[in-house]
Amino acid sequence: QVQLVESGGGLVQAGGSLRLSCAASRRTLSLYNMGWFRQAPGMERELVGYITRVSGSSYYADSVKGRFTISRDGAKSTVYLQMNSLEPEDTAVYSCAASPRYGLDFGLPRSYDYWGQGTQVTVSS
Numbered sequence: 001q002v003q004l005v006e007s008g009g010g011l012v013q014a015g016g017s018l019r020l021s022c023a024a025s026r027r028t029l030s031l032y033n034m035g036w037f038r039q040a041p042g043m044e045r046e047l048v049g050y051i052t053r054v055s056g057s058s059y060y061a062d063s064v065k066g067r068f069t070i071s072r073d074g075a076k077s078t079v080y081l082q083m084n085s086l087e088p089e090d091t092a093v094y095s096c097a098a099s100p101r102y103g104l105d106f107g108l109p110r111s112y113d114y115w116g117q118g119t120q121v122t123v124s125s
Helices: none
Strands: 004-005 008-011 018-024 033-039 046-051 058-060 068-073 078-085 092-099 117-122
Touching: 004 092, 008 078, 018 092, 018 117, 033 068, 033 078, 046 068, 046 078, 058 068, 078 092
Parallel strands: 008 117
Antiparallel strands: 004 018, 018 078, 033 046, 033 092, 046 058, 068 078, 092 117
16 A cells, blocks of 8 residues: 655746645655646546656656656655646646556556545646
8 A cells, every 4th residue: 555645736827837746655666656647627637747667767748748847756755746837727636646567558547556635736827
């Protein structure tokens, strides 16, 4: 079992930045693929990006590529989502997720076993 707790959401103006944190209860964070997803009202949950276990390779959705960066700090058992150049379209509840598995499509929510409660990000125009 892994408990995940997100923090860092809030209200920001367009063009601004936020850094979300996802604190994990397990210290062996490198054993988990860690994903960030978001869901806007009335919309499906969508991938923001993920970072793979062990190698730490990252992948991003086209809509955030070049603006968002995922990183992890093993010593703090925390994964971060740095969001720059925020746009009103980025407004959503952001959730982190963890999966210990191999060989799945980690762009899909169903590939993850553990989820945080989510944190609201609102970008005003």
